[in-house]
Amino acid sequence: MYQECVRTYGDINFKGVLPHGYVFPKVLKVCALLSNLKVGIVVHRDVIILHLLICIHYSKCEDVRSAKQVFDEMVGRDLLSHNSMISGYVCNGLFGLALGLFDSMLDGCEPDIVTLNTIMDAYC
Structure with missing residues (x-):
């Protein structure tokens, strides 16, 4: 029922329902079994977006410790994830902490205007 799994994930995703974290590994496994790279890339993107949303939510709720935990568990942190955490x-x-993360980010990620504007707030 691999095709049904992929179809159901697509239906849920299309309707704007945010899947539970346990769904992602199962769908990714099915994508691998089907050699369906296209859907696998979509699921991977959704994982990253979900982590960013959680990170931003925790930061806005002043739960920076939880946001940092989510950030630390992310695979392949990119500019958006760094900007979200620095902003938090x-x-x-x-x-x-913002300045420290900014410094470490420079080892593998090029800052953009959002990064620079956010980090300037740390100095003002």
Whole structure:
């Protein structure tokens, strides 16, 4: 029933329902069994977006510890994930942590205007 699994995931995704975290590994496994790279890429994108949404939600709720945990567990952190975490630090007055993350980000990620504007708030 691999095709049905992929179809159901697509239906859920199309309707704007946010899948539970346990769904992703199962769908990715099915994609691998079907050699369906196209759907696998979509699922991977959804995993990243879900992690970012959780990270932003925790930061806005002043639960930076949980946001950091989600960030640390992410595979392949990119500019968007770094910007989200830096913004969470700055919004919660944790300027030293924001600057530290910015410094470490520079090892593998090029900052953009959002990064620079956010990090400037840590200095002001």
